[in-house]
Amino acid sequence: MKQLAHSTRDRILDSGLELLSASGLAGVTLGVLADRVGMSKSGLFAHFKSKEEVEMHLLIRTFEIARRQVMDAAMQAPEGLPRLEAATLAWFNWFSTAGLPGGCPVAAAMFELDDVEGMVRKRLLAEVRQWEAAMKDLAADAVARGHLRKDLDIDQFFWEIQCIYLGHHVARRFFRSPQANTQAVKAFRSLVERALPVMPKRSVQPNLKPRRK
């Protein structure tokens, strides 16, 4: 993890995030976490009241880092489609760019928490929805600027980007495939291509095809 630890709480969260990235929510036990930070379990309880509270704050921190990572990359690209593309490509690899030792805690948690009710799932859902809204805003901006077609189904468009995100994650992390990035970029480019404004054929055709009435 690249950032400096500001406080004990930060130090706990940084250690916890490394653990979360490598072992999932199930791997973040208070005992292991306390050991890693070099404090007692009761010392840990002074900062977080329960395993759920630790998990929730770890997911919040995950989103803070991912957001910074992805939005920093996006802001360096021109508005519209280039910005959407920069954000998406930065998103695919954000967890390794951020220096996490394992995979994306959000992707893993979406599988871990599908059947687990409670505040952690609720918070994850809210954060993911906010992420989705930000990405859809970038797509809507690309539509508004005429970079993508006016009748683009933005929900479906984002839905398919998310599919590629998950497929890339599995390809890279589980299969450890050296082609993971190439395949993800190929799939994304093909998605964008289908979303481009349709060439104005009608204004060209009359010159080629004489009307007969």
Place this chain on the structure above:
Amino acid sequence: MKQLAHSTRDRILDSGLELLSASGLAGVTLGVLADRVGMSKSGLFAHFKSKEEVEMHLLIRTFEIARRQVMDAAMQAPEGLPRLEAATLAWFNWFSTAGLPGGCPVAAAMFELDDVEGMVRKRLLAEVRQWEAAMKDLAADAVARGHLRKDLDIDQFFWEIQCIYLGHHVARRFFRSPQANTQAVKAFRSLVERALPVMPKRSVQPNLKPRRK
């Protein structure tokens, strides 16, 4: 005696599979599993020597069921593209068609075991590769029959189907979205559409566009 041992083993695996589907590999502890089957932990050890052995056999059973589910559906469709489509659509929802209480144990395990070395990961990888080969065979058959284009990149084509599988799983299980199926089918149809043989435009155009020389 052998028959009895076989059925107890089946009973353990059936209970384990329900547990696995709802709680992931981390949720399948020998204590909880023994309780569910109504036997002692040492009784369980008579059938499986370790947690890893239970996990491995649960994944093998998962694939047996998924394969039956998906291939049964596929075999009812004509060969070529219809069979590939039937297999893919059956795959998207196989875990609920099979009556599992939670999600797909394979999808979840691919996130759980990305950093965990050992025989369970190794076996999962082998089974997933076999699955991939079977799906790619269906795609290759659709190409051979002229249902899909000759220059189709089958690796990329299957890669994108797997993306949709994962996206659908998250949409259905984590987001609990009522649109999950519709969105997955839409994404898959669009993928297939791009894989269709290119229309032989040249042989059609001359009738529409008079040549002037």
